[in-house]
């Protein structure tokens with residue numbers, strides 16, 4: 158394999174850094190474009206109180222442990238950022254990064270007149286590179302975005318790894334009927350992204366003695382609500398919860414894509430155990446947290462939630478703040494704005510608010526789509542909710558991979574495995590199957606994910622219960638042993654974590 162091939166990595170969050178590390182190790186000289194002036198992505202710009210919600214043993218680079226000084230299970234965002242920075246230094250990634258360089262457009266240009274739709278094999282050959290196809294990148298100086306397009310720089314590369322992150326940049330602001338949107342609010346409305354970007358003292362001044370409502374139920378929402386409650390005022394949110402069950406025994410209880418008859422039978426036979434496991438956790442959570450008292454019992458079963466990667470670890474003393482009245486929870490399916498605050502579904506009086514913070518997520522699919530120039534690739538991405546082959550390759554988009562877009566209980570862990578897999582692929586250690594086979598595989602995984610997850614769930618997420626099975630497939634492609642424990646019992650009952658794959662590179 159020709160290591161002289163040019164690889165561009167877009168984004169220097171954890172995904173971009175890992176993509177860079179593993180391609181460097183395979184002898185390539187990737188170039189990383191980062192729109193910001195520093196690395197770390199979401200961890201470089203978040204609210205003061207944000208902590209990791211994945212236990213740190215699972216959110217750990219396989220060959221670079223957390224420093225002993227970091228003691229707790231859930232490090233805070235500064236510790237995460239420092240850890241990520243130390244990783245970049247340790248593996249000499251920083252010299253590969255071009256900071257303040259925003260890639261505004263990527264365009265696939267091929268000198269052959271091949272019709273992309275007529276290909277049987279990815280890129281025509283199933284291999285990572287093609288002699289005739291190149292990606293053209295337009296790169297803007299992010300420090301001077303209003304400069305004329307003539308100052309943009311152009312790059313030509315053989316392969317693109319998109320690591321642009323799904324939890325930044327393009328906020329999702331819901332649409333409202335006429336006269337029921339934020340324009341009618343006397344106070345101020347902002348998105349959680351804008352709140353997170355504020356300096357702590359500016360944020361404190363903004364909310365001081367104000368009635369603040371936070372809309373949302375995921376991590377950002379509960380963090381912001383708890384942070385504001387510790388400073389002043391009442392807030393609104395609801396919660397979801399996480400737990401890990403990453404061992405092969407629990408995996409036997411669920412149906413898997415491509416399972417044979419025996420595995421199917423075993424899953425049917427063992428499924429009552431899964432029900433008992435899920436129900437016990439629900440009972441435990443109801444016992445530990447006053448969910449019923451505050452009408453916060455989730456509508457979906459615990460199992461559905463973890464299969465949808467929808468879980469939130471609550472900030473410390475969250476329910477103490479609810480109890481002392483500094484945090485007020487309200488469950489609602491929909492809301493609209495009025496002069497004095499929010500009208501919440503099923504209530505006749507407005508929820509008085511001076512400030513409304515929408516922690517309503519990001520338009521991640523649109524962000525991904527927008528970076529491509531071609532309409533054909535727009536169509537490939539649209540409505541896909543990012544279901545990719547091995548969670549990183551779109552069967553119809555050649556010479557390109559996407560990392561960090563599929564959800565998982567630990568994005569670092571799952572993205573590192575995919576980075577290793579991708580580096581093996583780029584190094585020519587295997588070729589991709591036919592496009593039709595990849596599409597079939599994607600469909601099969603999608604069917605499985607949908608049957609496990611909430612019906613309304615829009616994102617692609619390999620269920621927590623299928624992480625090991627998914628990693629097994631990556632290992633098989635890379636031709637390395639997927640059984641990484643010593644002994645039958647350890648293999649069956651011990652949780653798998655990044656460390657188990659340390660030797661895979």
Ligand SMILES: Cc1cc2nc3c(=O)[nH]c(=O)nc-3n(C[C@H](O)[C@H](O)[C@H](O)COP(=O)(O)OP(=O)(O)OC[C@H]3O[C@@H](n4cnc5c(N)ncnc54)[C@H](O)[C@@H]3O)c2cc1C
Pocket residue numbers: 167168169170171172173190191192193196197198199200203207208209210211216258259260261320321322323324325326376377528560561562565566567568569
């Ligand atoms: C508050 C919060 C808490 C979280 N907690 C957890 C957790 O506990 N466990 C977990 O697994 N996950 C968590 N996540 C998810 C988190 O997003 C991932 O764990 C991970 O950090 C994502 O890394 P990434 O590199 O894929 O994306 P990002 O961190 O978003 O990085 C993307 C980078 O790409 C750059 N970029 C984007 N577009 C361009 C462009 N066009 N040109 C150049 N550069 C570009 C951005 O500037 C950014 O630096 C959390 C997310 C948030 C917001």
